[in-house]
Amino acid sequence: MTLLLAGDTGGTKTILRLVEVSPDFKLKTIYEERYPSQDFPDLVPMVKQFIAEAGKSTAQEVTPEKACFAIAGPVTNNTAKLTNLAWFLDGERLQEDLGIARVSLINDFAAVGYGILGLTKEDVFTLQAGKPNPEAPVGIIGAGTGLGQGFLVKQGDIYQVFASEGGHSDFAPRNELEFQLLKYLMDKHDIQRVSVERVVSGLGIAAIYQFLRDRRSRVADRKMQRESPDIAQMIRSWEEQAGQTEKSVDPGAVIGTAALEKRDRISEQTMQIFIEAYGAEAGNLALKLLPHGGLYVAGGIAPKILPLLQEGSFLLNFTQKGRMRSILTEIPVHIILNSQVGLIGAAISAARL
Incomplete structure (x- = not known):
């Protein structure tokens, strides 16, 4: 089993989740916590606090091998400046400071694209059944603070996720x-x-x-x-x-x-x-x-x-x-x-x- 760290990082709140992934890529949530983003000067002390709390809760040593953080803002070359928070995040710096082998930063709407692949029937309401084709592209549109748009394209057995500024x-x-x-x-x-x-x-x-x-x-x-x-x-x-x-x-x-x-x-x-x-x-x-x-x-x-x-x-x-x-x-x-x-x-x- 491999331990992963997933985060949804925004200007108001950040949700961190410790996930166990099996050899057949099934994900199981081990521990989750929510933090006010403004209470921390950077993501590093927040993650360190989370890992310590997760260790106490699970009564085991928590050492994530890989981490991915969804960021509310543009991500360029694995770096990001949050839109409503004075944080500048760099994946390489996070790897070094947190002792995690691989850290990836992705745009929060790109994260939604990946998330579609993990949804169950109970997680969606079908407005129009249509005629689905599992080999065709998947589109995403989402109104919230702004209007996100993106898409997924199947390549072999996996989907590639692409953001846009539509x-x-x-x-x-x-x-x-x-x-x-x-x-x-x-x-x-x-x-x-x-x-x-x-x-x-x-x-x-x-x-x-x-x-x-x-x-x-x-x-x-x-x-x-x-x-x-x-x-x-x-x-x-x-x-x-x-x-x-x-x-x-x-x-x-x-x-x-x-x-x-x-x-x-x-x-x-x-x-x-x-x-x-x-x-x-x-x-x-x-x-x-x-x-x-x-x-x-x-x-x-x-x-x-x-x-x-x-x-x-x-x-x-x-x-x-x-x-x-x-x-x-x-x-x-x-x-x-x-x-x-x-x-x-x-x-x-x-x-x-």
Whole structure:
């Protein structure tokens, strides 16, 4: 048996997992712990504390042979600067300081790609069964803080995982309201183009809500819905905290919950626009990859709004591609429910080192 160390490292929290891998590459979790990232000056003291705690818990000497850490930020030549944390990580330095033979750093969305290979049936919800082809590419799209996109390609008996920056491609409005949204965002931010990430993400949900709210104040149409006072207050509190690292309100969660509970019409309309744009962008990615191995919807938002995704507008806009509709109806579409898919992926990546 080989001991592996897997980590999911972000600006707010880091989850570390000690994993035992058998000769036939089956993974078994031995110990897991979560740490506030800001409590440590670097990853090294955190890992050393984790290994000591794992040793006490398992009553055995813990010596990982290989480690892989999924990083919330770009990774170049096995080095990474975290987006929201003053850490600079270098795989070679970590190997030396931790006494681990092989240490790999991978982007957190690449880790999601590897994690797909370790999911069970209970970890996914199938939105569209399609006609799966296990030899075809697999696509990944995930709205969270930003919009991640990537893909897997099968080479022999294994999959190679590739990240992309597709979330920064242009937002393409498809109706009059979305054209107004595009113009609103360009004017608000004084920019010449709008990326799809500005619409399909947690901050995108907030931006759509602001657009609908501000549009109502400009348009003399009494049929347009008023803001619910409690939602309006929470959004204003979030706006007042602009520029602060820590905020007391998550606007995407507030709006999504209100829409699920059907207690705020602007929130409901916001999520409708968000889901339509999400489905359309997922369809765009599917057209480029033809992922008959499956298109997986990752990220923290999708599982929380699953009932809204099931209502139909996501798939309608996913397949609404003119003459290409028949192709897209054959692509399997899955929602990832397991929030630790990135940690699973880090362990799988470590096992491959």
